[in-house]
Amino acid sequence: MHSDIELMVQVREGEIDKLALLFERYKKPMFAYFYRFSGSRETSEDLVQTLFYRVLKYRKKYSGDGKFSTWLYRIARNLAIDHYHRDGRLPWDTLEDQPADVDEQADRLLVRNEEMSLLRQAMQQLTPQEREVLVLSRFQGLTYKEIGQICDCPEGTVKARVFRAIQSLKGIYSILEG
Amino acid sequence: MRYGTGLAMSSACCKTAVCIVLSISCGVTWGQSSPPAKKTISIHLSQPGQSGRLRIHHYKGSITVNGYDGSLVMVTAAYRERGAGEGERKPGPELSAVERNNEVTVYSDSERYTVDLDILVPRNMDLHLQTYDNGVIEVANVQGELEINNTNGPVTLINVSGAAVVSTVDGNILVKFAGVTAGAPMAFTSITGDIDLTFPEHVDMLLKMNTDYGDIFHDTRLTVAPDKSGTSMKIGVLNRGGTETLIKTLNGNIYIR
């Protein structure tokens, strides 16, 4: 089994089909990343597809230093920002498809289901900056240091942002809950 | 005991590995008396573990295909009881197979005699099966694209997933899906047969249904409305709708479960 870095170096050196292995490793977490932001399955799939296209496009710029996932998240983040600027609105402003299969799990407890639905709504109302750090730290399991590298800011700032995001989210959630 | 020699000649020039399967007979009874002789051959796939394809153009007799956990394709052929008007036949059926790039084609003498085929395949297999007379087609536990035609008999597919395109003239079609490929259109058509389809709970489909003399039965999951564009089709939507599936029979009933 090759490491991410080895694979990406091979892609850079022209073995483009190796990207398939990286895609298989990262498609789910990256989809989850975009989904936490957007709440839209379709947007998230589009963004994952574009993400890997950009990886190919910028493959020559891959230095091989540091974690591959940090590099990938940096591209993903820029992608989300580009998307935001182009559309003039957040790609994740819409709150459409709440997937049936996922809801089914939650269905076991109707109350739980409702809570989740409220949480999802609350998530959508955070600022992109708040949402970003929350998603990266809590859901994608990145360290504050990694997030700092991705967002180009000091670790302390990341931590502070995460805390503020949680405060906001809790506040919004309480309001929605009534 | 050589089978499929002609095929060996025609494909020998191909660059890709072509495997002509000489019959490896298990339990062949060459004696003249009953029970009818059986013959079994096994076929190795050139890319084991990859999805493959099985292609059979059968004439008289049944085809039974079962997915199993092995990697070989195992085909057993047996003559049915000799029918009236059938001449003297060989002690056992003729059976051969060609494998190329994971595609297996099976040949037998079913054009002259009624031959039943019993086949085991790796689970990940596309099937293209066809028979005309005297038989049923039964498939179980296979995942892939299923293209099935049985002119004068039924088609039964149990615990299959993928996409199916099935047609009969006089036989019933019964399909129980374990899963369907999103975005792959399907079709189930018959003249006199019933069409009975069971889909997994959360599948998204758009069903275009039509029966002239039969009825459509379905549970509450399905909402059915007439087609707006003026055809005699009924449109049924499962969950969020999606890729079109054509279901058409003249005399039979349609069941959606």
Place this chain on the structure above:
Amino acid sequence: MKRDPIEALVMDYWDDATPPERKRELKQELLAAGYTEAELNDLKRFLISLDDMPVPEPGEELDRAFYRMLAEETAKAGRKTARNGNKPALFWKRIEQQLMPKLGYAFALVFLGWVLGTWVTPGAVGGSRMERMAAEISEMKEMVMLAQLQQDSPSERLKAVTLAEEWTDADAKIVTVLMRTLDSDPNVNVRLATVETLSRFTDNPVVRRGLIESINRQQSPLVQLALAELMGRLQEESAKPELNRLLENKELNYAVRDRVSHVVSML
């Protein structure tokens, strides 16, 4: 109350990896800054509850799009490094072999058409830009459809035939291709779906004539039936001779015979 610099400390305070003595220090600092213990615990519980938020899995469309992109890029890079024993590689190899030459051809044709179009009609450039784009798109769709019709998979061919259903009108090339599919596709259900699609274009006399002529070329009772029923629906009297010829066929399925006789009697 100036909280900002202190907020970062909360995350360390919550972090299980932080040593107990440091935690105690942090707690003092946080309480001094105005946070209460209850507030912090509350927020931590809330944070943990977020982990239960479900996320769906990406669909197959993503895989398809990615591998299509990868095949294109690989073709562009001019490398052929298919490896055995690895599914994605096999998959793109298959795409490359089957679809890419056709798509490449399709793109080339569209481009050629575009170049010719701008070159031949320089005067009409500005106003007809939208039309030209629409034409390009429809041409692309045609090419995709033609490529799909060549596929081994009947499901892919069904997709191609139903794709054409969405078009409001079909040009001569598409009609010819659909007619050929109707007469010669190896799968009954694909031919049947082609009848459905062609029934949308029956305003075109070529289509009508083609459908009538096809009646006696069909071996499958299902397709014979579909064509006869369509003739009935269209009240197409000129189909009578062909339908009568079909009834003379001794091998005609009895159920189809019934239905065809009925249609003929209604015309």
